[in-house]
Amino acid sequence: MPELPEVETIARQLHAGLTGRRLGALTLSRADIVRAAPGPLADLLPGRGVIGVTRRAKRVIVALDPPGELIFHLGMTGRLTITPAGAPLEPHTHLRIGVENGELRFRDPRRFGGVWLLAAGDGATAPRLGALGPEPLTLRLPEFRRILARRRQIKALLMDQAAIAGLGNIYCDESLHAARVHPLTPACDLPLEGARRLLHAIKRILRRAINHRGTTFMDYRSPDGQPGSFQRLHRVYQRDGSPCKTCRTKIVRMVAAGRGTFLCPRCQRR
DNA sequence: CGCATTTCCTGGAGGC
DNA sequence: TGCCTCCAGGAAATGC
Numbered sequence: 001m002p003e004l005p006e007v008e009t010i011a012r013q014l015h016a017g018l019t020g021r022r023l024g025a026l027t028l029s030r031a032d033i034v035r036a037a038p039g040p041l042a043d044l045l046p047g048r049g050v051i052g053v054t055r056r057a058k059r060v061i062v063a064l065d066p067p068g069e070l071i072f073h074l075g076m077t078g079r080l081t082i083t084p085a086g087a088p089l090e091p092h093t094h095l096r097i098g099v100e101n102g103e104l105r106f107r108d109p110r111r112f113g114g115v116w117l118l119a120a121g122d123g124a125t126a127p128r129l130g131a132l133g134p135e136p137l138t139l140r141l142p143e144f145r146r147i148l149a150r151r152r153q154i155k156a157l158l159m160d161q162a163a164i165a166g167l168g169n170i171y172c173d174e175s176l177h178a179a180r181v182h183p184l185t186p187a188c189d190l191p192l193e194g195a196r197r198l199l200h201a202i203k204r205i206l207r208r209a210i211n212h213r214g215t216t217f218m219d220y221r222s223p224d225g226q227p228g229s230f231q232r233l234h235r236v237y238q239r240d241g242s243p244c245k246t247c248r249t250k251i252v253r254m255v256a257a258g259r260g261t262f263l264c265p266r267c268q269r270r
Numbered sequence: 271c272g273c274a275t276t277t278c279c280t281g282g283a284g285g286c
Numbered sequence: 287t288g289c290c291t292c293c294a295g296g297a298a299a300t301g302c
Contacts, residue, residue, distance in 0.1 A: 151272080
C-alpha cells in the first residue's frame with residue numbers, strides 16, 4: 001500500500017531512470033485505468049520527453065515536454081517498474097511505455113489506482129483526483145493547528161487527503177502512537193503540546209520511512225524490484241497481540257475511520 | 271457537519 | 287487438495 005514514503009521512493013527512482021529520456025511505443029491493455037486524458041495516450045505520449053519525476057502526496061508526477069503531466073496514483077496494489085525490453089510480462093500489467101533503456105510498466109491487480117494525462121497545472125480539477133491538503137513534511141505548526149481545529153476524530157482527519165496529503169493507514173497509526181494520541185481523540189481537543197508532538201512524530205516517521213525505502217508488507221516494491229524495510233521499525237501497525245515496544249502492554253486492533261487501526265491502549269489513552 | 275456504510279477489485283487466508 | 291467465504295484498504299459516493 002504505497003503511502004508518501006513509498007511514493008517518494010518510487011518517484012526518486014523513476015526520476016533517475018527516466019529524466020532526459022523520450023517516450024516511445026505505448027501499449028494500453030486496460031483502457032479504464034486511464035481516468036482522464038484529452039485523447040488516446042497512444043497519440044499523445046510517444047515522442048514526448050521526460051523533464052523529471054516528482055511526488056505530490058501519494059501521486060507520481062511525470063513532467064513532460066512538450067508540457068504536460070502524466071500522473072500515476074497507485075491505490076492499494078499499483079506498481080511502477082522500469083523493465084528491460086522483452087522481460088516476461090507480469091499479470092495485470094495495464095500500461096507499457098517504451099523508453100530507451102527498456103519499458104515503463106504500470107501494474108495494478110486491484111485497480112484502485114489509475115493514470116491521468118493532464119495539461120500542466122490541471123491537477124486540481126481532474127476527475128477522481130480530488131483536492132489535496134498540504135504536504136506533511138513541510139507543514140508548520142500554526143497551519144497544522146488550524147487543520148486540527150475541528151471536532152473530528154484525529155485518525156479520520158489525518159487520513160483525509162484534503163486535510164493533509166500523503167498519510168495512509170500505516171504512517172497514521174505509527175505517528176499517533178509515537179505522539180501518544182488515541183486515534184478517536186477529537187482533533188480540536190489536542191492541546192498545543194499534543195499538536196506539536198504529533199506533527200513532529202509525523203515528520204520524523206515519514207523521514208525515517210523514506211530512508212528505509214518505505215514499508216513492504218505484501219505487494220509494495222520500488223521500481224528496481226526491491227522491498228522497503230521500514231516494517232521492521234513499526235511499533236503498532238500489524239502488531240496486535242504483541243507487546244508495545246515502549247511499555248510492554250499488548251497492542252490492540254480496532255476500527256477507526258473505517259480502517260483497521262492499531263494502538264497501545266496504555267501509551268495512547270483517550 | 272461528522273461519521274458509518276457501501277462501492278470498486280483481487281489475492282491471500284481461513285474454514286470445512 | 288479444493289472449494290467457498292471473508293477480508294484487506296485509498297478514495298469517493300451515499301445514507302443517517
